[in-house]
Amino acid sequence: MDKMPARIDSVDERILAELTKDGRQSVTALAQKVHISRAHAYARINRLQEDGVITRYSAVVDPVRAGLRSSAYVTLKLRQHGWREVKEALSRIPEVHHVSLVGGNFDVLLLVRARDNLDLRRVVFDNIQPLPAVLDTTTFVIFEDMDTR
Numbered sequence: 001m002d003k004m005p006a007r008i009d010s011v012d013e014r015i016l017a018e019l020t021k022d023g024r025q026s027v028t029a030l031a032q033k034v035h036i037s038r039a040h041a042y043a044r045i046n047r048l049q050e051d052g053v054i055t056r057y058s059a060v061v062d063p064v065r066a067g068l069r070s071s072a073y074v075t076l077k078l079r080q081h082g083w084r085e086v087k088e089a090l091s092r093i094p095e096v097h098h099v100s101l102v103g104g105n106f107d108v109l110l111l112v113r114a115r116d117n118l119d120l121r122r123v124v125f126d127n128i129q130p131l132p133a134v135l136d137t138t139t140f141v142i143f144e145d146m147d148t149r
Contacts, residue, residue, distance in 0.1 A: 015041065030045075068115060070115065
């Protein structure tokens with residue numbers, strides 16, 4: 001769990017910014033944008049992957065266009081020492097898109113995306129609330145999303 005931060009310099013920062021904008025661009029295109037050689041870009045990307053800075057490449061999907069028209073943040077209060085158990089169970093619910101263990105008035109913050117409000121209700125009431133470690137949930141329906149990246 002204790003991860004040492006990788007040494008990141010300004011070239012790494014520019015590479016990460018470019019890959020965040022477009023992870024599918026070629027190494028040649030990336031190198032040109034960052035003003036380094038292709039070989040240097042390739043070596044930097046490999047090091048960032050090996051150091052665990054770049055953990056994966058993925059597509060950014062518009063949830064509404066993908067048929068997920070209802071989204072909510074769901075907070076969970078857990079019984080003490082329930083995190084490991086609930087973490088595993090939440091990872092098996094396909095509608096749960098993000099899970100964060102947090103400090104404050106609740107223990108876990110989820111991003112849940114579903115086909116519609118009826119489906120969202122099913123996920124919360126039938127899949128999340130019955131988990132033995134879950135003591136309480138609060139659901140915040142998302143009216144509009146804005147991706148800032």
